[in-house]
Amino acid sequence: MEIKWGIIGVGDVTEVKSGPAFQLIEHSHLVAVMRRDAAKAKSYAERHGVPKWYSDAQQLIDDPEVNAVYVATPPDSHAFYATAAMRAGKPVYLEKPMVINELQAKELLETQQALGGKISIAHYRREQPYFKKVKELIAAHIGTPRIANLRYYQRPLAAEILQSSGMQWRLDPKQSGGGLFHDLAPHQIDLMCHFFGNMTYSKGIAHNQAKFYDATDAVSGQILFDNDVLFTGQWAFNVSQDLDVCEVVGSEGRVAFSVFSYQPIELVNKQGSQQFRFEPLPHVQQPMISAVVSYFRNIGSNPCSAQEGYKVMSVLDSFASNYS
Numbered sequence: 001m002e003i004k005w006g007i008i009g010v011g012d013v014t015e016v017k018s019g020p021a022f023q024l025i026e027h028s029h030l031v032a033v034m035r036r037d038a039a040k041a042k043s044y045a046e047r048h049g050v051p052k053w054y055s056d057a058q059q060l061i062d063d064p065e066v067n068a069v070y071v072a073t074p075p076d077s078h079a080f081y082a083t084a085a086m087r088a089g090k091p092v093y094l095e096k097p098m099v100i101n102e103l104q105a106k107e108l109l110e111t112q113q114a115l116g117g118k119i120s121i122a123h124y125r126r127e128q129p130y131f132k133k134v135k136e137l138i139a140a141h142i143g144t145p146r147i148a149n150l151r152y153y154q155r156p157l158a159a160e161i162l163q164s165s166g167m168q169w170r171l172d173p174k175q176s177g178g179g180l181f182h183d184l185a186p187h188q189i190d191l192m193c194h195f196f197g198n199m200t201y202s203k204g205i206a207h208n209q210a211k212f213y214d215a216t217d218a219v220s221g222q223i224l225f226d227n228d229v230l231f232t233g234q235w236a237f238n239v240s241q242d243l244d245v246c247e248v249v250g251s252e253g254r255v256a257f258s259v260f261s262y263q264p265i266e267l268v269n270k271q272g273s274q275q276f277r278f279e280p281l282p283h284v285q286q287p288m289i290s291a292v293v294s295y296f297r298n299i300g301s302n303p304c305s306a307q308e309g310y311k312v313m314s315v316l317d318s319f320a321s322n323y324s
Contacts, residue, residue, distance in 0.1 A: 018072065033050050070095075074175045093120050104313075109310050121304045130257075138255055153241055244258040
């Protein structure tokens with residue numbers, strides 16, 4: 001079985017991170033793309049060698065050649081397009097965050113279960129070699145994991161970036177769910193769930209400190225996992241330094257790594273200190289898309305289910321639903 005993809009929403013994220021990968025994976029072909037701006041849809045198709053383009057999403061979904069759909073629009077339309085694709089009998093690869101809040105995630109999960117459709121969520125870091133190594137080190141080289149601490153800080157966005165169209169929807173809670181936190185934290189929270197399993201409890205606090213835009217810009221939260229690991233995370237998008245670090249401390253050692261900057265992974269245990277380096281991937285979603293293709297071809301498991309996406313949304317809401 002060949003997977004013949006149609007992409008709904010060929011914006012910036014699809015130019016390098018994901019779009020080209022669909023053509024590089026065995027049994028995978030990108031046959032159609034859609035964007036509401038017809039000129040931009042046509043341009044994307046011509047630049048990437050895609051035979052068909054549309055300015056109407058339903059036309060792409062109804063295309064008989066398309067047998068799988070990648071939804072890469074802003075999160076407020078994810079549920080609508082995913083549902084339409086599943087109703088047409090086509091499996092869905094859905095960008096993160098899954099939707100804009102926990103309630104909408106629950107509704108989409110229930111819709112998927114009722115329709116019997118397939119959804120994979122694009123928490124693509126879990127399939128990258130860098131994070132597979134982190135998972136291996138946590139599982140086998142630090143004893144029993146006890147504590148996970150994450151800090152992610154950014155300097156305030158420059159005025160011209162704030163005004164860019166690609167950033168404005170991210171900073172609009174109605175479209176994105178909650179600003180830069182909702183854009184970036186899903187990757188980090190998903191990795192914690194991937195590493196440590198089911199959650200017992202999560203709670204946090206969010207606030208708009210700098211008032212540069214309507215969304216929250218500072219978040220702090222904690223998760224207690226069923227295996228007794230306690231996670232603490234802190235995000236700030238209004239401070240004087242950039243920082244991207246997560247440390248997992250166990251009964252016999254620790255692992256330190258980054259989520260976005262791919263700094264060398266550091267392992268410290270009784271055997272001493274080691275570092276593990278990985279080259280950046282040219283198309284960061286390629287390993288995940290390869291796993292999704294196998295799942296859609298019924299020869300592999302789902303690399304990130306809608307149920308797992310729902311868990312991430314529940315954490316985001318528990319951290320930031322009190323936003324003020």
